[in-house]
Amino acid sequence: MNKQIKFYKYQGTGNDFVMIDNRDLEFPKSTDFIEKLCDRRFGIGGDGLILLENDEKSDFKMVYYNSDGNESTMCGNGGRCIVAFAHFLDIFEDKTTFDAIDGLHKAEIKNGIVKLKMIDVKNISTDGNDFVLNTGSPHYVKYVKMLNNYNVFKNGNEIRNSETYKKEGINVNFVETVSDNELFVRTYERGVEDETYSCGTGVTAAALTFMDKNNQTSVAVKVLGGQLKVYAEKNGEGFTDIWLEGPANQVFKGDIAL
Structure with a gap:
């Protein structure tokens, strides 16, 4: 048996x-x-x-x-x-x-x-439009419009398997600003090699880029699987006291x- x-x-x-x-x-x-x-x-x-x-x-x-x-x-x-x-x-x-x-x-x-x-984030790399940071896992954050209709699998797969990230891999987050205090995030996850309904470290990464640009300490985040919230304190070039909240x-x- x-x-x-x-x-x-x-x-x-x-x-x-x-x-x-x-x-x-x-x-x-x-x-x-x-x-x-x-x-x-x-x-x-x-x-x-x-x-x-x-x-x-x-x-x-x-x-x-x-x-x-x-x-x-x-x-x-x-x-x-x-x-x-x-x-x-x-x-x-x-x-x-x-x-x-x-x-x-x-x-x-x-x-x-x-x-x-979550762990402290010491710095956020950016070229002005896209961001790269590590929130316990490496993340690429890209702001887009009309995220509901965006081809997350195709575009996420391309970035994850690009020359820069192919060897180590990276999670790719596409972000749309819903309001002054809410984001919509969809994520292509390495290891799963597909879009998932939610990614906690990805939501955290997206939220930190938004809070960094807008000088905020919290933001609500909508994902395909529901709602999350991220809190953090700005500290120099990075963030400390970062919390991810949800069901x-x-x-x-x-x-x-x-």
């Missing part, structure tokens, strides 16, 4: 993840197996897979894999979802600190809304054969 493992499915504004409690360290970290679990036809389906593990210096550790099975850089919505998962597992009450690939993160949860503190929910749970 095949051994079964318990999994949980979480989503944060449509960014969905297979979540595994791996505090016993029994999950097989195989690229092919993780890719299969994330497959929407032959597995559970998800933009990525996240392992929750024990950590010596914080409440828990987040280990994140893209849907191609490779361990990846920080995922903002995944970070919010693992906070909701850890809360479900009774690891903490309302506030927590956890470790991720880019360092320690503070977070809090209330009524299904998770606020996640994170358990969708279903089950068992799957190893």
Whole structure:
């Protein structure tokens, strides 16, 4: 009889993840197996897979894999979802600190809304129209018009696979200004190699470029999967005290054969 493992499915504004409690360290970290679990036809389906593990210096550790099975850089919505998962597992009450690939993160949860503190951003590179910055993952930000009808897959794929970014890869965010305090963001994600319904580090990157230009400390962000909000404080050429806020929910749970 095949051994079964318990999994949980979480989503944060449509960014969905297979979540595994791996505090016993029994999950097989195989690229092919993780890719299969994330497959929407032959597995559970998800933009990525996240392992929750024990950590010596914080409440828990987040280990994140893209849907191609490779361990990846920080995922903002995944970070919010693992906070909701850890809360479900009774690891903490309302506030927590956890470790991720880019360092320690503070977070809090209330009524299904998770606020996640992101890493400080030291600088934003720009040529006047487009921006490049790292919010835990590398992001390219491009402002466009009529984003509803914009070909995100084609244009995002071209930038991600351009000579400059092909080797390391970059996430590509297309941004439209909705009002003085709201943006609309659509993202092509490396590792997924497609548009996703939402990207937390991408929303953060887009928000910071907007706040930098408009001298603001918060902005609402519309994504295909819902609404998020970003708060930050300007500090020299960059930003500190950056928080990403939005819903994170358990969708279903089950068992799957190893």
